[in-house]
Amino acid sequence: MERRQSPVDLQSITPQECTFDVLLSVLHGTPFFAPLSHEEVQAIAASFRQVDFAAGEPIHHYGTDARRLEVVAAGTVKLTRPTITGRDVLLEILGPGSFFGSVDLLGQATHAETATANTDCCILIASTDEFRRILQAHPAAAIASLEYVAGRLQAAHDTIEQLSAYPVERRLASTILKLADTLGREADEGLLVDMPLSRQDLADMTGTTVETVSRLMSTFRKDGLIQSGRRWVAVVDRDGLERLASDEISPI
Amino acid sequence: MERRQSPVDLQSITPQECTFDVLLSVLHGTPFFAPLSHEEVQAIAASFRQVDFAAGEPIHHYGTDARRLEVVAAGTVKLTRPTITGRDVLLEILGPGSFFGSVDLLGQATHAETATANTDCCILIASTDEFRRILQAHPAAAIASLEYVAGRLQAAHDTIEQLSAYPVERRLASTILKLADTLGREADEGLLVDMPLSRQDLADMTGTTVETVSRLMSTFRKDGLIQSGRRWVAVVDRDGLERLASDEISPI
DNA sequence: CGGGTCGTTGAGGAAGCTCAAGAATCGTGG
DNA sequence: CCACGATTCTTGAGCTTCCTCAACGACCCG
Numbered sequence: 001m002e003r004r005q006s007p008v009d010l011q012s013i014t015p016q017e018c019t020f021d022v023l024l025s026v027l028h029g030t031p032f033f034a035p036l037s038h039e040e041v042q043a044i045a046a047s048f049r050q051v052d053f054a055a056g057e058p059i060h061h062y063g064t065d066a067r068r069l070e071v072v073a074a075g076t077v078k079l080t081r082p083t084i085t086g087r088d089v090l091l092e093i094l095g096p097g098s099f100f101g102s103v104d105l106l107g108q109a110t111h112a113e114t115a116t117a118n119t120d121c122c123i124l125i126a127s128t129d130e131f132r133r134i135l136q137a138h139p140a141a142a143i144a145s146l147e148y149v150a151g152r153l154q155a156a157h158d159t160i161e162q163l164s165a166y167p168v169e170r171r172l173a174s175t176i177l178k179l180a181d182t183l184g185r186e187a188d189e190g191l192l193v194d195m196p197l198s199r200q201d202l203a204d205m206t207g208t209t210v211e212t213v214s215r216l217m218s219t220f221r222k223d224g225l226i227q228s229g230r231r232w233v234a235v236v237d238r239d240g241l242e243r244l245a246s247d248e249i250s251p252i
Numbered sequence: 253m254e255r256r257q258s259p260v261d262l263q264s265i266t267p268q269e270c271t272f273d274v275l276l277s278v279l280h281g282t283p284f285f286a287p288l289s290h291e292e293v294q295a296i297a298a299s300f301r302q303v304d305f306a307a308g309e310p311i312h313h314y315g316t317d318a319r320r321l322e323v324v325a326a327g328t329v330k331l332t333r334p335t336i337t338g339r340d341v342l343l344e345i346l347g348p349g350s351f352f353g354s355v356d357l358l359g360q361a362t363h364a365e366t367a368t369a370n371t372d373c374c375i376l377i378a379s380t381d382e383f384r385r386i387l388q389a390h391p392a393a394a395i396a397s398l399e400y401v402a403g404r405l406q407a408a409h410d411t412i413e414q415l416s417a418y419p420v421e422r423r424l425a426s427t428i429l430k431l432a433d434t435l436g437r438e439a440d441e442g443l444l445v446d447m448p449l450s451r452q453d454l455a456d457m458t459g460t461t462v463e464t465v466s467r468l469m470s471t472f473r474k475d476g477l478i479q480s481g482r483r484w485v486a487v488v489d490r491d492g493l494e495r496l497a498s499d500e501i502s503p504i
Numbered sequence: 505c506g507g508g509t510c511g512t513t514g515a516g517g518a519a520g521c522t523c524a525a526g527a528a529t530c531g532t533g534g
Numbered sequence: 535c536c537a538c539g540a541t542t543c544t545t546g547a548g549c550t551t552c553c554t555c556a557a558c559g560a561c562c563c564g
Binding site for chain 2: 081083085087089091112113132135136139140142143145146149150152153154156157159160161163164165166204206207
C-alpha cells in the first residue's frame with residue numbers, strides 16, 4: 001500500500017550553494033527585484049547578509065523583535081502561529097524567492113509568526129530600514145512588492161473561504177493539490193510534493209487533527225488518488241482530487 | 253431583554269456629503285496618500301471619479317472584470333465570497349478610507365470578491381493604470397500602500413488562526429470585539445457597533461450558521477456581556493468578552 | 505394590518521475531536 | 535548488519551460540538 005522509503009530527497013543545502021552568485025540570482029528572481037537591472041540588484045545584494053539554518057531549527061519566534069526582512073534563498077520555511085491550546089496553525093510554506101519577516105515596515109515591532117526551517121535552508125536577511133531605502137530608490141520594486149503582498153492576501157482569503165465553508169475532506173484535497181502545484185516534481189510515485197511533509201503539517205494547514213488527516217489520506221490512497229508514506233505525499237489522480245476540491249459531489 | 257428600536261442610525265449619505273472637498277480629505281486620510289502634500293493629493297484626486305450606492309446594492313461581483321481600484325469615501329462596504337453551497341463568506345467590512353478592488357495591479361483580470369454596499373455609501377473609483385501611474389510618481393505612496401496591504405495580510409492570518417484553532421464561541425466573541433473597536437460608538441446600550449449587522453453577517457464572518465450565532469448571542473446577553481437586537485450589537489462587558497476571546501476558560 | 509425579513513428556540517443527527525493502543529519507519533549505536 | 539528507541543502513522547470507539555431542519559415569534563414597512 002505504501003512505499004517503504006521516502007522518495008523525497010532530504011538533501012542538505014551545502015554551504016557552497018549560498019555563494020554570492022546564487023544570492024544574486026535569487027534576489028533577481030524575487031518578485032521585488034525582478035523589474036530591476038542586473039547592476040541595481042548587485043548594489044542591493046550588499047544590503048543582505050546570508051545565514052544558514054538546519055532543518056527544524058527556528059529562524060525567529062513569534063513575539064520577538066522584528067526589524068528585519070528575510071528572503072528564502074534555498075530550502076523551505078514554515079510560517080506558523082503557536083496557540084495556547086497547543087494546536088499550531090501553519091499559515092504558509094515558503095520556497096526559494098519568497099520573503100517573510102516584518103512585511104509591515106511600519107510600527108510592527110514584533111514578529112506575528114514563528115518561522116522554522118523546514119529543510120536545511122539558506123536565508124538572506126536585511127533590516128527593514130535598508131529595505132525601505134531600497135524601495136524608496138526603486139519605485140518599480142515598491143510596486144512589485146505591493147503586487148506580491150496583494151497576491152498573498154488573496155491566497156489568505158482563499159484559505160479563509162476554505163476554513164469557513166468547506167468540510168475537511170475538501171480542504172485536505174485542495175491543500176495537497178496546491179502543494180503539488182507549487183513544489184511538485186514528477187517521480188515514479190506520481191506528482192511528488194518535493195518536501196518532507198508530515199500528517200501533523202497537513203493537519204495544521206487545514207485546521208484539523210492528525211487522526212482525521214490520516215484517516216482521509218488512507219481513503220484517498222484506497223481510491224487511487226494519492227500515494228503517501230512517512231512524511232511524503234504524491235498526487236496520482238489529479239482530476240479525482242480536483243473533483244473533491246471543487247464542489248462536485250460524486251453523483252449516483 | 254432587547255431594545256425595541258435599533259439604536260444604529262441608518263442615515264443615508266446625502267449626495268452633498270460627496271463634495272470635492274470631502275473627496276480630498278478622504279484621499280488624504282487614506283494610508284496611501286497620507287504621506288503626500290495637499291497639492292499632490294489634489295492632483296491625484298482628478299484620477300478618481302465618485303459613485304454613490306444605496307444600501308444593499310452590489311458594487312461589483314466576484315468574477316467580473318477588475319481593472320479598477322476603489323476607495324470608500326463614506327459608508328461601509330462588505331467584501332464577500334460566494335460559495336456554491338450557498339454559504340457566503342464575509343471577508344472584511346470596510347469603512348471610510350479603506351480601499352478594495354483589484355489590489356493586485358498585475359495580471360488579475362477579475363475580481364476575487366464581491367463588494368456590496370452595507371450602508372448607503374460613496375465610492376471613489378480609479379483605474380488600475382492610473383493608480384499605477386500615481387504610485388510610480390510617488391514612491392512614498394507606494395510604500396504606504398505596501399504597509400497597508402501587509403497589515404491586512406496580518407489581519408487575514410489572524411482570521412485563519414481563529415478559524416483553524418478556536419471554537420465558535422471564541423470566534424464570535426473575538427469578532428464582536430474587533431467590530432466594536434473599529435466601528436464602536438459610546439451609546440446608552442454600551443459600546444455600540446455603529447452599523448447594521450445581522451446574525452447572518454456574524455455567521456458569515458465566523459464561519460458558522462445563523463442559528464448558532466443566535467444561540468450564543470442569547471447566552472452572551474443573559475450573561476450581561478452584550479446587548480443586541482435586530483441588526484445591531486453593543487458591547488456591555490468588555491472584559492468578560494475578552495476573557496472568552498482569549499483562552500481563559502473560567503476556573504472553578 | 506398584513507407580508508416580508510430577521511431572530512429565537514428545539515430536537516435530532518452527523519462531522520470531526522479526543523483518548524487510546526498498536527504498527528510502520530527512521531536513525532543510531534553496538 | 536541488526537537491534538533498539540524515537541518518531542510518525544494508522545485505526546478504533548465514544549463523545550462533543552455544531553449543523554440541519556423545522557416551527558414560531560418579533561420587528562419593519564408599505
